[in-house]
Amino acid sequence: DDTASKLDEQTKAQDLSANTASPGARLTDNMGHAVSDDQNSLRAGVRGPTLMEDFLFREKLHHFDHERIPERVVHARGAGAHGYFQLDKSLSAYTTAKVLTEVGVQTPVFARFSTVAGSRGSADTARDVRGFAVRFYTQEGNWDLVGNNIPVFFIQDAIKFPDLIHSVKPEPHNEIPQAASAHDTFYDFISLTPESMHMLMWVHSDRAIPRSFAMMEGFGVHTFRLVNAQGHAHLVKFHWKPLLGVHSLVWDEAQKIAGKDPDFHRRTMWESIEAGQPFEWELGVQVFTEAQAEGWDFDVLDATKIVPEDLVPVQRVGRMVLNRNPDNYFAETEQVAFMTTNIVPGIDFSDDPLLQGRNFSYLDTQLSRLGSPNWPELPINRPVNRVANNQRDGHMRQTVNRGRVSYEPNTLGGNKPAEVPQARGGYVSYPERVSGPKVRARAESFGDHYGQARLFWNSMTPVEKEHITRSLQFELSKVETRDIRLRMLGHLERINEVLAAQVARALGERPRVGGTARPGGTADSAAETAVLAAAT
Numbered sequence: 001d002d003t004a005s006k007l008d009e010q011t012k013a014q015d016l017s018a019n020t021a022s023p024g025a026r027l028t029d030n031m032g033h034a035v036s037d038d039q040n041s042l043r044a045g046v047r048g049p050t051l052m053e054d055f056l057f058r059e060k061l062h063h064f065d066h067e068r069i070p071e072r073v074v075h076a077r078g079a080g081a082h083g084y085f086q087l088d089k090s091l092s093a094y095t096t097a098k099v100l101t102e103v104g105v106q107t108p109v110f111a112r113f114s115t116v117a118g119s120r121g122s123a124d125t126a127r128d129v130r131g132f133a134v135r136f137y138t139q140e141g142n143w144d145l146v147g148n149n150i151p152v153f154f155i156q157d158a159i160k161f162p163d164l165i166h167s168v169k170p171e172p173h174n175e176i177p178q179a180a181s182a183h184d185t186f187y188d189f190i191s192l193t194p195e196s197m198h199m200l201m202w203v204h205s206d207r208a209i210p211r212s213f214a215m216m217e218g219f220g221v222h223t224f225r226l227v228n229a230q231g232h233a234h235l236v237k238f239h240w241k242p243l244l245g246v247h248s249l250v251w252d253e254a255q256k257i258a259g260k261d262p263d264f265h266r267r268t269m270w271e272s273i274e275a276g277q278p279f280e281w282e283l284g285v286q287v288f289t290e291a292q293a294e295g296w297d298f299d300v301l302d303a304t305k306i307v308p309e310d311l312v313p314v315q316r317v318g319r320m321v322l323n324r325n326p327d328n329y330f331a332e333t334e335q336v337a338f339m340t341t342n343i344v345p346g347i348d349f350s351d352d353p354l355l356q357g358r359n360f361s362y363l364d365t366q367l368s369r370l371g372s373p374n375w376p377e378l379p380i381n382r383p384v385n386r387v388a389n390n391q392r393d394g395h396m397r398q399t400v401n402r403g404r405v406s407y408e409p410n411t412l413g414g415n416k417p418a419e420v421p422q423a424r425g426g427y428v429s430y431p432e433r434v435s436g437p438k439v440r441a442r443a444e445s446f447g448d449h450y451g452q453a454r455l456f457w458n459s460m461t462p463v464e465k466e467h468i469t470r471s472l473q474f475e476l477s478k479v480e481t482r483d484i485r486l487r488m489l490g491h492l493e494r495i496n497e498v499l500a501a502q503v504a505r506a507l508g509e510r511p512r513v514g515g516t517a518r519p520g521g522t523a524d525s526a527a528e529t530a531v532l533a534a535a536t
């Protein structure tokens, strides 16, 4: 019942503060017993053994012994902040989602930025993709836009994700991160995975060494669906545009900062927000129809492709302001559990096979990481609207469900779904028509792996091209296995011959010119022709 949804009116900040413990209070143990001496254990004689009955000692050590939880299997290194999202332009023509239709309303958000490959204690400025995860605590439940600062991804199908991550993480025999040591496993996998070439170009560009979290774009990456009040669907890509613009470090700076100040990004965000200077982005959308998408030479369900902005411009519809640091890193930034399946009525998935797989993985991983199916009760994870269902019990259950009914249907006073779900705001999936043979195969429309990699290269300024070239020279020089280096050069040739020739030369290989590069992939200026001539 709506009258029961009193929590709607609370902000997330008030909700969280209900769980805070104040500093400066009288010391007690967890059971509320006042502690007289926290520094000496209870002994039989001042030089004698510690007594088993010392419940204060045992409780303190017991809790300490269990303080660590597993770090995230990816994106372990991160920093978060609270704030709000405010809509400026209604998208009611496309969606019923209140967060995207109620102009002027401020929706509380929590955002977490991360690197992908490094462990929790790794350096902020490593060359890597940055996670850009935003949770909107909407009146209709949590909406998580779990994105990255690069608009495409390495792989087209989620079944390859464990392979990708195993290839980039420290090698299992010695656990040495690949930053300074051999890079063979990553480029072994990548060179056998041509669909990763577009993303690889972004990863070798300046986008992978942002100057600040506040100076990077964010992307939902996948195509999602918006559904309006008439039940009509449009496809959508989500973008975050930083108010400060996009700025990067240069590689030399990034490496020096990694040594001198490994917390550079998280500290900059913390200090800026403490000083009253929020981090801000505009939310942009590219909205298009299935019919439009059918006319394009790439598949919008393929996460290795962008929808170029000259095909569909980005409309800016609202603003995110991050203006409050967490009270407690562990309780908030570490325990926040984003999930791509957190969506609200009016927003739906597409059939992107990467997104479909993510929809399983995020829920699944939380049990390993947070340890109990009751993790949604944690303050940072619970929505601002009321939760009411027939789930019960489990490790660390906090909610005290009243009454005798924990089943549905029921007539004895339990929870029930709304009778007309759509009219009452219940989540209804878009009734997309699907059919086809059950196959393990990929559509032919996912087949071009080089076109957008080339588009990206061609869109770069000369300085940016030089940075990409140098980055590839540096990283591939750390690949010890020659076959892998040669396979990588083969891919680069198909993207741009100048690039491939320059990287080949740095690796001591003979560049192959006039090979496989297609139109637009060859030297496109007199200067580049000269470079090519010099390289060969």
Ligand code: HEM
Binding pocket: 071, 072, 073, 074, 075, 078, 112, 113, 114, 130, 131, 132, 133, 146, 147, 148, 153, 157, 158, 159, 161, 219, 220, 221, 222, 303, 336, 337, 338, 354, 357, 358, 361, 362, 365, 366, 369
């Ligand atoms: C974190 C799986 C692709 C963005 C994670 C986590 C898992 C995961 C298991 C750890 C979550 C946790 O412990 O809380 C996958 C799988 C993918 C995939 C299976 C592909 C099949 C992507 C893509 C993006 C992305 C394409 C960007 C659009 C993120 C972000 C986080 C994350 C931002 C960190 C969330 C946070 O800050 O807590 N992913 N991921 N992932 N993933 Fe993915």
